[in-house]
Amino acid sequence: MAVVSIIGHKGGVGKTTLSINIAAAITQALNSATSDKPVCLFDLDLRLPTITGILNSHPQKTFFDLFETLANRTYQVDFLQTLYQILVPFREYKEGNLPKESPRLLKSIAIYKNLNEKLFNYSNFEFGDQIHELFLMRGEIERPSDLRKKEVTQLFKRIDIKKFKNILREYESNAQPNIDEYISYIEEYGFAILGGEIPIIGKKHHRQRINEPEFLALFLEFIQKVCEEFGHVILDTPAGGVNHLSSIMNSIDQVLFIFDVSNTIAIKGSIDALHTFIDYYEDFYENYQKGSLSGLDKAYVDRLILAKGEKGVLDALANKKMGIIFNRCQTNKEIPLCLDQLREYLETLDKYEKYKDRIHLVGLVPNHKVINITNNRGTLFYDKDKTLSNRVDAIARSIIDSNVAQPTLAYSNKEILSNLEKRSKSRIGRTFSRIASSLS
Numbered sequence: 001m002a003v004v005s006i007i008g009h010k011g012g013v014g015k016t017t018l019s020i021n022i023a024a025a026i027t028q029a030l031n032s033a034t035s036d037k038p039v040c041l042f043d044l045d046l047r048l049p050t051i052t053g054i055l056n057s058h059p060q061k062t063f064f065d066l067f068e069t070l071a072n073r074t075y076q077v078d079f080l081q082t083l084y085q086i087l088v089p090f091r092e093y094k095e096g097n098l099p100k101e102s103p104r105l106l107k108s109i110a111i112y113k114n115l116n117e118k119l120f121n122y123s124n125f126e127f128g129d130q131i132h133e134l135f136l137m138r139g140e141i142e143r144p145s146d147l148r149k150k151e152v153t154q155l156f157k158r159i160d161i162k163k164f165k166n167i168l169r170e171y172e173s174n175a176q177p178n179i180d181e182y183i184s185y186i187e188e189y190g191f192a193i194l195g196g197e198i199p200i201i202g203k204k205h206h207r208q209r210i211n212e213p214e215f216l217a218l219f220l221e222f223i224q225k226v227c228e229e230f231g232h233v234i235l236d237t238p239a240g241g242v243n244h245l246s247s248i249m250n251s252i253d254q255v256l257f258i259f260d261v262s263n264t265i266a267i268k269g270s271i272d273a274l275h276t277f278i279d280y281y282e283d284f285y286e287n288y289q290k291g292s293l294s295g296l297d298k299a300y301v302d303r304l305i306l307a308k309g310e311k312g313v314l315d316a317l318a319n320k321k322m323g324i325i326f327n328r329c330q331t332n333k334e335i336p337l338c339l340d341q342l343r344e345y346l347e348t349l350d351k352y353e354k355y356k357d358r359i360h361l362v363g364l365v366p367n368h369k370v371i372n373i374t375n376n377r378g379t380l381f382y383d384k385d386k387t388l389s390n391r392v393d394a395i396a397r398s399i400i401d402s403n404v405a406q407p408t409l410a411y412s413n414k415e416i417l418s419n420l421e422k423r424s425k426s427r428i429g430r431t432f433s434r435i436a437s438s439l440s
């Protein structure tokens, strides 16, 4: 499994466009020969997912369903399981099958006394009202013998524990999202897409949920499971990084920054985004090594360690690949300009030496009139326009083949430019200037 994040500093730099075409190119390059499920394109934009709409391919279930399922697991299942753990020893004691000094009974009384009663407000299930009533009596129940009181006995008559157990079973079985239901396939190319369909974060409940560590942990677990099923996962990562999903960045093998080089402000923004990522990455790595990760980051890494082993996690962090794809190039001139600015910026931060060999220059995509996301037609241009396909092929090859020689920031501008053009195989010099002149 290789997880690649396509990331950019703001809206409209071409993350979605390039993610879609890179997924198509990788799928074709691998030709489905290596595995049944070679490539998954994952729309991580929870605010405004677009991929399923653009490609007009709709999964059976949306992320809205996923969030409902995960919420069900966080709120209902745990809660119901706890109630069951309380009710069963209570009943056994009342029926004379458990002695009053039984540790199981005493433990269930302790849980009963301490459970957060507000949880009843979030849950709705058969016998919920009766069980809630039992909790409203907590003030009168201190020791096992109090459970023999008349009111409690009458209440227990109205709770069918067998039926309650069945309800719990049903909730448990509905709480595991089935990944296949959330995936659809782009038949023309054979890659899978996952995510989005409808805005999630805009919905009040879900907006709150995504900030809750328990809920987020389940969402990350789902993402991790998806990643394990595919040979390559391409993440269309929302603008401004991954916000609430920042932990994911640590399981990503390769981060590809889309540099919008169409104007100087966009270039500045792209450089700044790379710096922000480096800062985040360094903090995380340092805290990991010091053993001082906390909260969700720690929970997530602990799970990764279980899956990949300690060395695997450390290696992935230490060797995380970083690359740049220049998008919307119009002439060859903006590339050296952008490279010089980036070097200077890193130099000022004292980070140039550290990163000059780590930041690879992976691709160059021209500003091209064929590409047009607004009418959906030009979005999946791969295989439909030779020049552009060659450009994307070069990027795809560098993702799937670690032996492809890629220039780094330490190379000269001339070397970088000629390598990027040469790797696109076609008569790129001429074609490229032709595109540029046709657009100017």
Ligand SMILES: Nc1ncnc2c1ncn2[C@@H]1O[C@H](COP(=O)(O)OP(=O)(O)OP(=O)(O)O)[C@@H](O)[C@H]1O
Residues within 6 Å of the ligand: 008, 010, 011, 012, 013, 014, 015, 016, 017, 018, 045, 238, 239, 327, 328, 329, 365, 366, 367, 368, 369, 371, 372, 373, 374
């Ligand atoms: N190389 C290019 N040449 C011409 N148009 C392009 C190019 N790359 C992207 N575009 C166009 O720019 C617009 C924005 O692209 P896209 O939606 O892929 O960006 P994004 O980074 O995913 O944006 P968002 O953050 O809003 O999701 C689209 O209309 C797309 O067709």
Ligand SMILES: [Mg+2]
Residues within 6 Å of the ligand: 015, 016, 017, 045, 050, 236
């Ligand atoms: Mg997008």
